[in-house]
Amino acid sequence: MWQHHRYKILFSALLLLSGLVLAVNTGNAKPGNELDWLDVLGEGTTLLVACGWLGLIIGSRPAGRVTEWLYYGSLLLVFSYFLDLLDEFIRYPEHLRLMSWLESLPAPVGMLILTYGLVGWHREQRAINRQLRGRELYLRDHQLIDPLTQLYGMEYLQAVLQREIELHQSQHKSLSMLVLDINNFSGFNRRFGVAAGDVYLSKLSELLSNQLRHSDVVCRYAGDRFIALLPATALPQAHIMVQHLRQQLVQMAANNDEPELTIQAMAVQQGCAKMALQAANQALIQAKATSSLKLQPA
Amino acid sequence: MPVCSFSYQDKVLLLQHGSTELLALAQRRGAQLHKLLNGTSIFEQDLHKPHGRLHHADWLKLLQNCQQQLNSPELPFLLGSTLLNSRYISLCQSVQYAQNLRQALAQLYYFRHQLFPGIYAKVHRQQQKLVIELKPALGLMNQHSFMMTTVCALLISLLKLQPGSLAGVTIRLQQTAPGQLLQHQRYWGCDVSFNQPCDSLNLPLSLLHQQFADADPAKFRNARRTCLQLNRVLKAQRGLLENIYTLQQRALPILLTQQQVADALGISGSSLKRQLSQHQTNFAHLIDQVRRDAARKMLQQGYCSNRQLALKLGYSDEHNFRRAFKRWTGLLPSDFRNLFNFN
Numbered sequence: 001m002w003q004h005h006r007y008k009i010l011f012s013a014l015l016l017l018s019g020l021v022l023a024v025n026t027g028n029a030k031p032g033n034e035l036d037w038l039d040v041l042g043e044g045t046t047l048l049v050a051c052g053w054l055g056l057i058i059g060s061r062p063a064g065r066v067t068e069w070l071y072y073g074s075l076l077l078v079f080s081y082f083l084d085l086l087d088e089f090i091r092y093p094e095h096l097r098l099m100s101w102l103e104s105l106p107a108p109v110g111m112l113i114l115t116y117g118l119v120g121w122h123r124e125q126r127a128i129n130r131q132l133r134g135r136e137l138y139l140r141d142h143q144l145i146d147p148l149t150q151l152y153g154m155e156y157l158q159a160v161l162q163r164e165i166e167l168h169q170s171q172h173k174s175l176s177m178l179v180l181d182i183n184n185f186s187g188f189n190r191r192f193g194v195a196a197g198d199v200y201l202s203k204l205s206e207l208l209s210n211q212l213r214h215s216d217v218v219c220r221y222a223g224d225r226f227i228a229l230l231p232a233t234a235l236p237q238a239h240i241m242v243q244h245l246r247q248q249l250v251q252m253a254a255n256n257d258e259p260e261l262t263i264q265a266m267a268v269q270q271g272c273a274k275m276a277l278q279a280a281n282q283a284l285i286q287a288k289a290t291s292s293l294k295l296q297p298a
Numbered sequence: 299m300p301v302c303s304f305s306y307q308d309k310v311l312l313l314q315h316g317s318t319e320l321l322a323l324a325q326r327r328g329a330q331l332h333k334l335l336n337g338t339s340i341f342e343q344d345l346h347k348p349h350g351r352l353h354h355a356d357w358l359k360l361l362q363n364c365q366q367q368l369n370s371p372e373l374p375f376l377l378g379s380t381l382l383n384s385r386y387i388s389l390c391q392s393v394q395y396a397q398n399l400r401q402a403l404a405q406l407y408y409f410r411h412q413l414f415p416g417i418y419a420k421v422h423r424q425q426q427k428l429v430i431e432l433k434p435a436l437g438l439m440n441q442h443s444f445m446m447t448t449v450c451a452l453l454i455s456l457l458k459l460q461p462g463s464l465a466g467v468t469i470r471l472q473q474t475a476p477g478q479l480l481q482h483q484r485y486w487g488c489d490v491s492f493n494q495p496c497d498s499l500n501l502p503l504s505l506l507h508q509q510f511a512d513a514d515p516a517k518f519r520n521a522r523r524t525c526l527q528l529n530r531v532l533k534a535q536r537g538l539l540e541n542i543y544t545l546q547q548r549a550l551p552i553l554l555t556q557q558q559v560a561d562a563l564g565i566s567g568s569s570l571k572r573q574l575s576q577h578q579t580n581f582a583h584l585i586d587q588v589r590r591d592a593a594r595k596m597l598q599q600g601y602c603s604n605r606q607l608a609l610k611l612g613y614s615d616e617h618n619f620r621r622a623f624k625r626w627t628g629l630l631p632s633d634f635r636n637l638f639n640f641n
Contacts, residue, residue, distance in 0.1 A: 147369065148327045222481065224484070
């Protein structure tokens with residue numbers, strides 16, 4: 001931010017310097033016993049605070065019209081307070097009114113300019129808020145978040161998947177996907193009630209969002225099926241993550257009987273989201289078939 | 299004796315037969331109870347009274363609140379299966395101990411006023427299939443598809459439980475196809491088609507007589523006794539639309555006038571008209587529906603000439619019937635017949 005305002009800083013420094021030079025030239029220093037230290041302390045603090053404002057404005061605001069108003073308003077205040085402080089140390093000749101004008105006039109003008117700038121800021125903020133609310137409304141309107149698990153739903157997944165596929169293809173990166181399905185979840189619901197099923201789902205989704213990376217997108221694809229998108233992840237890495245997830249799930253399921261899960265990693269090579277999701281379903285069906293083969297007694 | 303029918307303000311629904319389950323589901327999904335009950339006359343402390351009741355206006359409002367509060371498309375599916383497994387609904391308990399699907403469905407049909415008085419079923423056979431058509435017994439406002447989905451979910455959960463196979467089962471829904479078909483497929487796992495002329499569940503006749511694995515005549519009798527006891531508190535009442543449909547269906551070659559129906563229902567003609575407009579329908583539309591369903595059924599069941607059909611449905615001549623049929627289905631009766639035989 002500071003680079004944008006280089007000239008402004010230079011100008012302010014020059015202004016204050018010229019004020020100092022003018023004061024020194026016109027007046028004489030007060031003797032030490034006439035100084036009122038309480039006044040000096042009060043006016044010094046005011047000056048420092050006003051300087052702090054200037055710093056904050058420069059540090060946080062992008063260059064623009066509103067920033068200019070805010071800045072020059074504060075600068076006039078600073079100038080006025082600066083002369084005010086100087087006047088504690090320097091006595092001006094009685095016939096010269098210039099210094100007292102310079103001391104008292106810039107403050108109200110600066111206040112007015114600052115206020116105008118603040119009004120501008122207020123408008124700007126309102127516009128930003130409106131836009132933000134619009135975005136939030138978009139989210140709420142499409143209601144992309146599943147209320148139970150607080151994960152994104154299928155519609156969001158499809159949109160994100162499409163975007164990620166395009167992005168990864170253009171950057172020649174590999175995109176992977178984890179598909180996770182709860183085996184016989186309706187049976188679980190029937191045995192323990194839908195309430196227990198809901199608790200299990202939210203526990204599982206919490207585990208998933210905790211165990212995966214921040215960049216991964218976990219979605220509740222359907223009632224008992226979750227899909228996690230792993231951006232910039234190759235298949236071997238995804239397999240490792242599956243292993244890791246399986247271990248975590250075993251720990252989670254240790255205390256009571258919970259339904260079994262099928263987890264399958266796959267690389268997304270399809271060109272569009274729809275085909276990728278179909279492939280995911282296929283992969284899951286295959287994984288289920290092989291696991292049921294494995295489970296059968298030899 | 300006039301046929302009695304309930305309206306929106308009659309408390310014919312038990313809180314424990316749906317509302318508590320629905321509220322629990324919604325609350326677990328983060329909705330707040332007071333917001334869910336907003337606009338209804340249900341009090342929080344009544345929710346767990348064993349025979350607490352509510353009327354349809356409240357029920358529909360409740361459904362609407364749930365959908366406004368949460369975007370959870372799984373709600374009707376879960377509600378259906380929760381109801382089937384609810385310990386508080388002896389009707390659902392009894393159904394699970396039935397001997398076979400036929401007995402279970404008969405039980406559900408007989409005691410339907412205890413579970414879903416707002417929906418009635420018309421059952422007929424059609425080429426090795428049993429067609430259960432579900433119809434609203436009172437105007438369901440915009441909750442039609444939610445209610446139908448719930449009822450279908452309940453039936454499908456039953457079928458999945460016992461006899462355990464969904465082979466040959468199809469569901470037809472009036473609602474337009476949702477953007478995501480997956481929800482229906484994942485929860486039901488059978489063929490679902492949308493934009494159909496009526497809501498119906500079609501199941502192969504062979505399923506009907508398969509012995510249920512959990513069949514237990516003693517438990518069934520017990521649960522049925524409880525249902526019968528409940529009948530004393532909760533009289534079997536039908537909705538206005540169901541009553542009119544049944545009256546006209548029985549009368550069929552003759553078309554009933556609005557006044558005749560009003561007399562049969564024991565209300566005045568203007569009162570009937572007013573009530574129908576409350577249900578967002580009108581008399582002519584209802585009568586038309588009866589004829590449409592009858593025409594479709596007869597065409598699908600066997601060979602009837604257009605002339606015979608026109609006579610049976612009370613049309614003055616074949617030509618009028620053909621025109622009406624075209625209006626209902628977009629097809630001529632002969633095309634419809636061919637379509638069906640071809641399949």
